Amino acid sequence: MKPKFALLIAAVLTAFVLVIVAGVVRSLAQPSPVELAAGLDNSLPNDNVAQATATVQAYQQQLLEANQRIEEANRTIDEANARLQEPIVVREPAPAQQPIAQAPAQPQPAAQDPLPATQAPAVPQYPISADQAGQLALAAAPGAGLLATPELVNYAGTAAYEVRLDRGLVYVDATTGAVLTNNAVVPPTQVPAPTTISADAAASAAVAYLGGGTVVRVELEEEHGALVYEVRFANDSRVYVDAYSGSVVYAKVESGSSNDDKKDDDKKDDDN
Known part of the structure; x- marks a missing residue:
């Protein structure tokens, strides 16, 4: 109740x-x-x-x-x-069992025949081959050397060959052959080291400067930071000739020489 x-x-x-x-x-x-x-x-x-x-x-x-x-x-x-x-026992009605809905059977995918072991995915073909890309990269970087076979990559959304040179990477468009990026470093132009004139050439320049004379000794030395030839004459005159250009930079003419009028010019050259 x-x-x-x-x-x-x-x-x-x-x-x-x-x-x-x-x-x-x-x-x-x-x-x-x-x-x-x-x-x-x-x-x-x-x-x-x-x-x-x-x-x-x-x-x-x-x-x-x-x-x-x-x-x-x-x-x-x-x-x-x-x-x-008396204790009241409340019995709740047992919940009605809901019928279990069965999921429809999923159709099984048809078994596919496995690919033959020798079949490989097709590689897209482009007008420019790997060898041609290598030649184009070498032409864009004269004097460079090819280190490896060019590889086909995706460069900024464009199919391109990555060519590895000893100076850096060069990217060549696989369709047009245009060089997209050239990272090959060009070495700076090397200026050849200046060569010195011979001792005989320095003596000839000194004799021509004095208008004659007997050369007794020619020595290569550094004077005032410049490399020069010291040409000594029999009358103890001295003429200093630039070892690279062959021009007279300084002269010391002793008295009795026919070139005394050049002492003033020699002193000016000495001051310079």
Whole structure:
């Protein structure tokens, strides 16, 4: 029995008992049957005494029945209270089992025949071959050497050959043959080292400068940071000739020489 239903029965029975109790109290407040009978004997005529007696008996019978109903109501209330004290076990209905939907069977892909062991993916063909790309790269970097076979790569979204040279990488378009990038470093132009003139050439330049004379010694030396030939003459005159250009840079002419008028110019050259 559910708790709400049991409480409803107890409330109805309690109300019923209260109604009966109120009726009994009202009856007790009225004069007793004996008093009514005595009063009736004194006030009523003899023919009404029997009627009053019958009324009193009927009232007593109703009172007896009311007491019995009260007792039955009390018993019902006790039974309801006893049921309320019992633990209530609430059984929830078992959930209905939902049918398990079966997924439709997936079609199995048809077995494909394996590729033959000798079959390889096709390599795209381009107008420019690897050998041609190597030659184009070498032409773009004169004097460079090829280190490896050019490889086909994706250069900025363009199919190109990567050519590895000893000076760097060169990328050649596989379709047009144009050089996309040239990273081959060109070595700087080497200036050949200046060569010196011979001692005989320096002596000839000194003799021509003095207008004659006998050369007794020619020495290569450094004067004032410049490499020069010192040409000495028999009269102890000295002429210094640039070892690279062959020009006279300084002259010391002794007296008695026919070239005394060149002393001033020689001094100027010495100062320079």
